[in-house]
Amino acid sequence: MGQIMEEKPYLIVGQGLAGSLLGYELLKACKKVLLVDPNEANTSSKVAAGLYNPITGKKMQKTWLADTLFPFLEHYYSEVEQTLGIRALFPMGIYRPFLSLEEQNDWMGRSAETSYQAYLKEVSTHSADIPQLKDPLGGLHLQKAGYVHLPRLLAAFRHYFLERNSLETGHFQEESLHTAQGIQYKNQDFEALIYCNGTAAQSHPLWHWLPFRPVKGEVLEAKATQTLPYVINRGVFILPTEEQTWRIGATYQWKDLNDRPTEAAKEELLQKMQEIWTGEIQIINHRAGVRPATVDRRPILGKHPERTGVYLFNGLGTKGVSLAPYFANQMAQHLLIGTQIPHEVSIERFFSLYFPSKASL
Incomplete structure (x- = not known):
């Protein structure tokens, strides 16, 4: 033999x-x-917040391969959760406040496009009525989104x-x-x-x-002042976690590629927060990491x-x-x-x- x-x-x-x-x-x-x-x-x-979002970028386009990736990922992470005996997947809607009537009208039209309908829950023309959130023109409610507790x-x-x-x-x-x-x-x-x-x-x-083309990103962790029903994402994201904190991010820096948090990034995030949030923010942590991106x-x-x-x-x-x-x-x-x-x-x-x-x- x-x-x-x-x-x-x-x-x-x-x-x-x-x-x-x-x-x-x-x-x-x-x-x-x-x-x-x-x-x-x-x-x-x-360090990453673990956010997954089907509609991204300044032009709010459907992300590359969304129709392949997003049906796959929630099933996949659910299987991993069962294997590992943990909860790490948190499906959660994303709300993007409108900044202009033109943007509101544009999304009213785009909501009829078949290619976007799986990811759009609602196009709202009135405020979500969340205390301290600036959204007088309403906003875009996205689904098939959420975060993974990395x-x-x-x-x-x-x-x-x-x-x-x-x-x-x-x-x-x-x-x-x-x-x-x-x-x-x-x-x-x-x-x-x-x-x-x-x-x-x-x-x-x-x-x-x-x-x-690596890119440095910085994220703040803040004490939650109220319960949010979804992620808020407009220039900066506010991600509510099960630990009763918010993760606020993220910055993009192609120089100074180290994992040290900077005051400049903290100020940038807090200034962007002020554009959509009127309340005080109590920062309890600040972290940085470098993402392995490509050209x-x-x-x-x-x-x-x-x-x-x-x-x-x-x-x-x-x-x-x-x-x-x-x-x-x-x-x-x-x-x-x-x-x-x-x-x-x-x-x-x-x-x-x-x-x-x-x-x-």
């Missing part, structure tokens, strides 16, 4: 949202997994992976990695290596050629152009909560059965940036 070869595990660098959901997908497929993560406090996944979710995933001997706490030791004959890390063989390490990829020798605002999935068995799942950016479930599933299927990654998110769209400079890598 021939010797039965033991199945090799998948090695994942990073246990943020991307790494956690990819690890979960692979374990669900009965594969072995090892995640390596230092368990740092101010990662973008842990710190709770990631802590539960950490416990889940530890219970299965699938997590090593500490920094990934590049000097212990060998890729000449397959993937070897600390003298153990692996099926594949997937970097899900957020903004650290930008300076990594394997990935620095990719057009990352075209699309994730990056796929295999390194030359290194066998080395992959990237990164660049989820500011919409990670809505993008991560669908694309973690896509990435897992690519690893497991070779399913083709859509070109819009495939690393291959940037191969022309790699090959002119490959001699220096």
Whole structure:
């Protein structure tokens, strides 16, 4: 009888949202997994408010792939909640006050468009009658929105992976990695290596050629002065949490890319709050993180152009909560059965940036 070869595990660098959901997908497929993560406090996944919103941007357009992502994500996170035995998904409407009659009239017209109807609950022409909220012209009520409690979710995933001997706490030791004959890390063989390490990829020798455009975001936590029935989002979001606090955010900064909160960002958020809120705000926490965004605002999935068995799942950016479930599933299927990654998110769209400079890598 021939010797039965033991199945090799998948090695994942990073246990943020991307790494956690990819690890979960692979374990669900009965594969072995090892995640390596230092368990740092101010990662973008842990700092983010976790908001998911189908209608975004200054022009309030339906977000990219909304009709695919949003039916998928609430079912997905509900399944994860059951697996982990926690509550982390909080479906919640979003209310966007109108600033002009023109905007009000525009949305009255757009509400008849079939492509928007799944996400619009109501276009209101009168105030929501929330004390201290400035909305004399009414506003737009969105549905299929809410937030994911990311710190709770990631802590539960950490416990889940530890219970299965699938997590090593500490920094990934590049000097212990060998890729000449397959993937070897600390003298153990692996099926594949997937970097899900957020903004650290930008300076990594394997990935620095990719057009990352990280963006720093800062979020305030305030003591709730009243119960809000939904998220309020107009220039700044006010997200009511089950802990009787509000999360207020977020800023966008492409310079000064560190995880230190700044007074300038705090003032910016408070000034925007004053445009829609008349009450006093008692700040109890202020945090910052750097989101792993890309130049075209699309994730990056796929295999390194030359290194066998080395992959990237990164660049989820500011919409990670809505993008991560669908694309973690896509990435897992690519690893497991070779399913083709859509070109819009495939690393291959940037191969022309790699090959002119490959001699220096």
